[in-house]
Amino acid sequence: MEQKTKKLIVKTVIIAALIIAVTIICTNVINAMAFRHTEGKVYRTKTGDCYHSADCGYLWNSAIPMGYEQAKASSLRMCSRCGGEPKGTIVVDEYGKAFAITLLVEMGVAFLVLFIRYKLYSETEPQVQTYIPPTKPIDMPPKDPPKPIIPIRKGSIVRHPKWGAGEVTLIEGGYITIWFCSPEFKTHNEGIKKFQYPDAVGKFFDVIEY
Numbered sequence: 001m002e003q004k005t006k007k008l009i010v011k012t013v014i015i016a017a018l019i020i021a022v023t024i025i026c027t028n029v030i031n032a033m034a035f036r037h038t039e040g041k042v043y044r045t046k047t048g049d050c051y052h053s054a055d056c057g058y059l060w061n062s063a064i065p066m067g068y069e070q071a072k073a074s075s076l077r078m079c080s081r082c083g084g085e086p087k088g089t090i091v092v093d094e095y096g097k098a099f100a101i102t103l104l105v106e107m108g109v110a111f112l113v114l115f116i117r118y119k120l121y122s123e124t125e126p127q128v129q130t131y132i133p134p135t136k137p138i139d140m141p142p143k144d145p146p147k148p149i150i151p152i153r154k155g156s157i158v159r160h161p162k163w164g165a166g167e168v169t170l171i172e173g174g175y176i177t178i179w180f181c182s183p184e185f186k187t188h189n190e191g192i193k194k195f196q197y198p199d200a201v202g203k204f205f206d207v208i209e210y
Helices: 003-035 068-073 095-124
Strands: 037-044 050-052 064-067 089-092 157-160 164-172 175-180 192-196 206-209
Touching: 003 095, 037 068, 050 068, 064 068, 064 089, 157 175
Parallel strands: none
Antiparallel strands: 037 050, 037 064, 037 089, 157 164, 157 206, 164 175, 175 192
């Protein structure tokens, strides 16, 4: 067996022994501080399912003392002969509850130690920088140059291929309003048309007089 393996086994045994010793000590301390109390004394037998008073005739073979409240909380039932009345007192320990609390405390401490070690390790661990080779730039198709904006203003005269000449009456909010005096419009309002500005200029109508 290698020396390293031997050291690991010895270290594991020592840690396990320390944990067991601390668990036993903490269980006794917690029991003494929080759970140990005095109750009335009753008795049970090795094989029976009842608890009895001290002078019950059923205790001729065996008599195991226990607390009165402890007996009532257990699966034992009251003796029908003596009534299970307590006589005298007895100190009752509840090591089960104390042991459960000890385990919870030890688990909390263990998680806290692991968390602190993880934080310290992650903060001191050197950051590894990954080399990323430069990539060849992608050839993008050239963008179309922006179309020049044709000058136009309120009062400009335009020509539409269908409605003929028209006058710009309003340029606002990305739209241009033009009034066309074509004979096909029976009323003034029918001749008022809206277009997107400046996209419609040169596409749907041309400016003939700025």
